[in-house]
Every structure is written in C-alpha cells, then in structure tokens.
Amino acid sequence: MVKLSIVILNLNGLDKLKDCVKSIKENTKDYEIIVVDNGSTEGGTVKFIKENAHKYVLVNENTGYSAGNNIGSKLAIGEFICFLNNDTIVTDGWADEMIKTLNENIYCAMVGPLGNVKSSVIDNTVYLYQQYVGQYKKDTQVDYLSGYCILMKREIFNHILFDERLFLYFSDNLLCDRIRQVGYHCVVCCNALVKHEHPSTTLRGSEEIEIHMKNDEKKYKELFK
Numbered sequence: 001m002v003k004l005s006i007v008i009l010n011l012n013g014l015d016k017l018k019d020c021v022k023s024i025k026e027n028t029k030d031y032e033i034i035v036v037d038n039g040s041t042e043g044g045t046v047k048f049i050k051e052n053a054h055k056y057v058l059v060n061e062n063t064g065y066s067a068g069n070n071i072g073s074k075l076a077i078g079e080f081i082c083f084l085n086n087d088t089i090v091t092d093g094w095a096d097e098m099i100k101t102l103n104e105n106i107y108c109a110m111v112g113p114l115g116n117v118k119s120s121v122i123d124n125t126v127y128l129y130q131q132y133v134g135q136y137k138k139d140t141q142v143d144y145l146s147g148y149c150i151l152m153k154r155e156i157f158n159h160i161l162f163d164e165r166l167f168l169y170f171s172d173n174l175l176c177d178r179i180r181q182v183g184y185h186c187v188v189c190c191n192a193l194v195k196h197e198h199p200s201t202t203l204r205g206s207e208e209i210e211i212h213m214k215n216d217e218k219k220y221k222e223l224f225k
Contacts, residue, residue: 003030005076066162087197109184112145113192147172170220
C-alpha cells in the first residue's frame with residue numbers, strides 16, 4: 001500500500017497539469033496520483049492522464065470541486081490523502097513535512113502548506129484565501145485552510161467527505177468547520193511550500209464563476225449555522 005494518495009481535479013488545464021505532475025514526480029516519495037478529469041475538451045488531455053496517472057476517472061461533465069474530489073477519494077488506497085489543485089507546483093519535502101506535522105499532534109486532522117501568494121481582494125470580496133510564506137514562523141493551528149492543497153488521514157476524510165451541495169466554493173471552509181466541530185484541529189505546516197498560480201485572470205469578470213460563488217456562499221451559510 002502506498003503512503004500518500006494525491007487527488008487532482010482537472011478541467012482544460014493540460015499545461016498546468018503537466019507542470020503539477022512533473023513537480024510531484026520530482027519531489028515526492030511513496031505516492032499514487034489520481035486524476036479526475038471534469039469533462040476536458042482540450043486535445044491531448046486524456047492521453048497525458050492515461051500515461052501519467054496511476055488511476056483516473058474521466059467524467060463527461062463538470063462535477064465541481066466537491067463531487068470531483070469525492071470521486072477521486074474513492075479510488076485512494078494511501079494512509080494519507082491530499083487534495084491538490086492542478087495549478088500548483090510542489091517543492092522538495094512538501095508531503096513528508098505535512099505528514100510529520102499531522103503525526104506530531106493527535107488532535108490535528110488536516111494540514112495545509114504555505115503558499116507563494118497572499119490572500120487577494122476584489123470589490124471588497126476575498127476571492128483567494130491561502131496561507132503564505134512569511135505569515136507563520138512555526139506550525140500554527142488555524143480555523144481555515146485553503147483547499148488548493150490539503151492533507152488528511154484518509155480514514156478521517158472518509159467519515160466527513162466534501163459536501164456536494166457546494167459546487168465550487170466554500171467546500172474547504174465547510175470541511176474545516178466540521179473538523180473543528182468534532183474537536184480536531186486544522187494546522188498550517190510552516191516547513192512545506194506548495195506554489196499556487198494566482199487565478200485572478202480567470203476569476204475576475206467571469207459570469208459563471210460569480211454565479212457559483214454567490215450560490216455556494218448562500219448554501220454554505222445555510223449548512224454551517
């Protein structure tokens with residue numbers, strides 16, 4: 001059995017996916033890559049996935065963040081599971097450091113790395129939240145971790161799962177809320193760095209994204225009271 005299962009969602013992001021997978025292969029030990037493709041139409045995507053993922057699921061439509069990750073998690077066999085965006089670059093020791101942080105605190109259920117981009121605000125709305133280099137000097141318990149890269153023990157995740165009533169946004173928030181509700185912690189690992197592409201060009205001005213954000217925010221507020 002492998003130690004770490006890495007679940008990656010993809011939708012028409014072949015170049016980003018290639019860079020992400022390359023960085024995993026160069027900087028990770030004892031792992032499996034599970035790719036869930038949410039209906040990509042980009043040429044060459046399926047071929048690359050079949051040649052580079054240990055396991056994969058090809059979906060005919062965009063199932064969203066929550067459902068897509070849940071689909072991938074069902075194929076995982078690792079002791080630990082990591083949900084990783086396709087627009088990320090992992091660095092040396094990233095997974096080992098996060099697993100170490102998780103194992104050193106019996107109440108820690110979820111770990112996230114430091115990123116290279118600060119939280120960003122457009123029109124008084126935080127549209128990108130992530131913990132970043134320089135923000136924390138030691139492993140730190142926090143209320144929320146950014147969903148671009150989160151690592152958990154697989155058996156714990158299987159008891160919670162992502163709430164599929166949330167399509168794209170606030171799924172990571174709700175997962176953190178539910179972890180804290182049962183007395184466990186979310187922790188930032190200060191020795192792990194995972195670089196995340198700044199998505200402002202895709203988020204700003206996208207009507208579809210704005211609709212998902214508003215709908216998911218409303219549902220999140222209803223689900224977590």
